[in-house]
Amino acid sequence: MRVGVHKVLMNSPADVAGLERLIEAGEVAPAEIVAVIGKTEGNGGANDFTRALATLSFALALARHLGITPDAVAKRIAFVWSGGTEGVLSPHATVFTRSAAPAAASKRLAIGIAATRDLAPEEVGTMVEVRLVAEAVRRAQAEAGIADAADVHYVQVKGPLLTPAAVADADSRGARLVTRDPNGSKPYARGATALGVALALGEVAEAALGDEAIARRMDLYSSVANTSAGGELSKCEVLLFGNAEGAGGDLRIGHAVLRDVVDAEGVRAAAASAAGEPGELREPGAAIDPAGIAAIFAKAEAPPDGRLRGRRTTMLSDADIHYERHARAALGAVIASVTGDGAIFVSGGTEHQCKPGEAPIAAIVRV
Incomplete structure (x- = not known):
């Protein structure tokens, strides 16, 4: 079994043009799509309806290709959307496919x-x-x-x-x-x-x-x-x-822990974990080839006491902008500065996801 990872940019929560282009080009077979994870430009709150709009739009588009109802598409394919593309974060969807393929030599x-x-x-x-x-x-x-x-x-x-x-x-x-x-x-x-x-x-x-x-x-x-x-x-x-014996293709996944929202080395460590080369990419300031990264998924969190490496921030005291939006914008800029790509999945709120103040990050890379 081979997992395919295909990133499409979106001009609105209802934009499925990128998906349609992949299908028309034969790069993605609709019947092989198993999941979609993406970022929409909503507020990320309880009243963020951009997520439901994105699911509906993708379900309607895929229903035409699969010959089933949109409800059947939503039951067949897992859709996960995170609202909030503050700062340099770019609205996008990552489409995952599964297809038959010979096993690779390693996981x-x-x-x-x-x-x-x-x-x-x-x-x-x-x-x-x-x-x-x-x-x-x-x-x-x-x-x-x-x-x-x-x-x-x-x-x-x-x-x-x-x-x-x-x-x-x-x-x-x-x-x-x-x-x-x-x-x-x-x-x-x-x-x-x-x-x-x-x-x-x-x-x-x-x-x-x-x-x-x-x-x-x-x-x-x-x-x-x-x-x-x-x-x-x-x-x-x-x-x-994860990585499994018997899986095919040229992709691996790894993860690391971000110690705060400006931890660029944590981004490199996640890529290194996926590549299986812990020494090379963890060197301070080591570059990452953006072409080798298929997707990055991370959580963003404000410092527990509002202080970031000894400096006071207003993330937790700002009455106008929720701290999650501050954190997403900050971490998005740091990851993009390392990878050169703003189409990354960064969501807020890390309850029971790493230690307080820390956050998880995962990277899928081509090997």
């Missing part, structure tokens, strides 16, 4: 996809969500053919947050919620899904977990989870990436 990129059942509003941000995600991660790892959890380098999970409609539904049934604030539910939703990844991969023990730990016990975390929450979903979709 190559593999992908596994799974989804939970629909979650009730009162289950969002709770241990119910943690366990459901853990089960889905295990299924995705098995589907990818990855035997060793150490070969898993990136697990993208997109799940639901609490919309006003979800809050009203819970109220009508007398159900207890983790919070009544839609935007305030994001840390719980992202945190629960990240802990689900950590539980499945053995990064935390279930005995250490509980509802009271979610979005509070930040000493519990995954180093490879990248989680998001949106109002357009009712279930959690899991996309697991």
Whole structure:
């Protein structure tokens, strides 16, 4: 099995021209598309409807090629969108395909996809969500053919947050919620899904977990989870990436930990991890060939105390711009300065995704 990675730029959340060009050129077969991960130019909040628009637009386009309904496309293909393209971040989509291919001589990129059942509003941000995600991660790892959890380098999970409609539904049934604030539910939703990844991969023990730990016990975390929450979903979709024996193609994936939003060496370390050459690319100031990088996925976080390497920032005190938008813009510029490409996936909010102040980064490279 060979995984293909195809990046298309977007002029709006409804722009599918790039995808259509790949299909017309024969570079992408619609029947082989299994997932799409992208960035849209919304605000990234609970009322960011650019994500749903992008899913609808891609589903409509692919429905024509596949001869099925848009709803069937959305069930067949995993769509994960992150809103917010502040600074130099460029709206884009990364299209993943799977096709038959002979095995390579060494481990190559593999992908596994799974989804939970629909979650009730009162289950969002709770241990119910943690366990459901853990089960889905295990299924995705098995589907990818990855035997060793150490070969898993990136697990993208997109799940639901609490919309006003979800809050009203819970109220009508007398159900207890983790919070009544839609935007305030994001840390719980992202945190629960990240802990689900950590539980499945053995990064935390279930005995250490509980509802009271979610979005509070930040000493519990995954180093490879990248989680998001949106109002357009009712279930959690899991996309697991790693390197597997028997996989074909010329792509590998690796990961690293960013110690802050200006950690350029962390970007190089992720690329080095994927290339399997830890010494060469970790040299200070070493260049990275942009042509060799197929995609980068990262999380951005503000410093826990607002101070970045001893200097005060206003990320956490700015009443006009949410800290996630500050962090995405800063990290996007740093990654683009290293790779020369602003079409990178950077999302905000790192609850239970690395230690506080740190963030995960994964790179897919050609080898």
